[in-house]
Amino acid sequence: MTDTSANRLPPADIDLTSAQVRRELPARAKPYWHISTPGVHLGYYKGGRGAAWYGRKFVGEGRYRQTKLGPSRDEDAAGGLSFVEALEALVAWASDGAPTNGTPAAPAPREGRRQAERAAKQLQPTRLDTISRAWAQERPDVDFWLAGFFLRLEYAHYLHDRRVQEVAKQAGANVGDLHVLLALRRNGPGVAMRPTDLYRELLVTSGAITKRLDNLRAQNLIERVADAGDRRSELVRLTASGQAVADAAMTRITESLKRIVAASGLGREELIQLDEGFRRLIAAM
Numbered sequence: 001m002t003d004t005s006a007n008r009l010p011p012a013d014i015d016l017t018s019a020q021v022r023r024e025l026p027a028r029a030k031p032y033w034h035i036s037t038p039g040v041h042l043g044y045y046k047g048g049r050g051a052a053w054y055g056r057k058f059v060g061e062g063r064y065r066q067t068k069l070g071p072s073r074d075e076d077a078a079g080g081l082s083f084v085e086a087l088e089a090l091v092a093w094a095s096d097g098a099p100t101n102g103t104p105a106a107p108a109p110r111e112g113r114r115q116a117e118r119a120a121k122q123l124q125p126t127r128l129d130t131i132s133r134a135w136a137q138e139r140p141d142v143d144f145w146l147a148g149f150f151l152r153l154e155y156a157h158y159l160h161d162r163r164v165q166e167v168a169k170q171a172g173a174n175v176g177d178l179h180v181l182l183a184l185r186r187n188g189p190g191v192a193m194r195p196t197d198l199y200r201e202l203l204v205t206s207g208a209i210t211k212r213l214d215n216l217r218a219q220n221l222i223e224r225v226a227d228a229g230d231r232r233s234e235l236v237r238l239t240a241s242g243q244a245v246a247d248a249a250m251t252r253i254t255e256s257l258k259r260i261v262a263a264s265g266l267g268r269e270e271l272i273q274l275d276e277g278f279r280r281l282i283a284a285m
Contacts, residue, residue, distance in 0.1 A: 040094045053086035185246035192235035
């Protein structure tokens with residue numbers, strides 16, 4: 001049986017991977033929730049007469065749809081679900097929204113099992129969780145969930161930057177030089193730009209852009225051309241080699257991002273919702 005609730009608060013993030021942690025949880029009327037993937041949560045209900053697994057997923061406007069996945073093996077060794085089995089049932093239910101009515105789900109297909117295994121790894125406590133818990137202990141009067149949220153955004157940027165650095169390394173350039181190549185490439189093949197436009201677009205100093213342009217010119221990845229509108233100025237544009245490097249780098253970056261999204265289990269609609277939320281946050285900053 002499923003139901004929809006209007007809980008607009010983020011769920012408490014409890015580590016449900018550990019049987020010991022689950023045994024020590026006090027009984028209560030509502031499930032303990034843990035984030036499996038953004039918008040999809042695995043719940044563990046512990047009552048006075050038994051324990052069961054629940055799932056819920058975000059359906060928009062601050063609302064969640066919830067279902068019982070089945071009894072927990074902690075209390076029912078014969079017919080209950082283990083943590084991994086509950087996670088598989090959650091993935092299967094969240095993917096199509098089919099109610100389980102408390103009946104243990106059939107074994108997930110291979111891809112569903114892989115998604116469940118990836119999600120299980122994501123559920124392990126992380127450094128950011130440790131930071132959030134430490135602050136919660138030191139300042140229980142303040143809700144640090146939002147701080148943890150922004151820390152995760154910062155960490156995601158750090159991880160993405162590392163991937164871009166690796167792409168730049170494969171291209172034989174540093175990240176700064178690669179950003180120049182990509183800025184020139186996205187303006188169209190053969191299009192020349194002023195150095196001043198480049199450093200304004202890339203948010204660097206004029207000295208930094210001069211150094212990057214010198215590096216790229218020495219590698220024959222860009223060339224200087226006269227500015228027909230101002231004889232005192234020069235423009236820069238990609239050479240054929242520079243365009244090839246930029247195109248190859250952009251392909252590697254986008255393919256890497258596709259793999260990340262596939263591993264996360266996030267769908268297009270979820271990403272669109274996240275993007276809209278990020279835009280609103282940025283506009284408010």
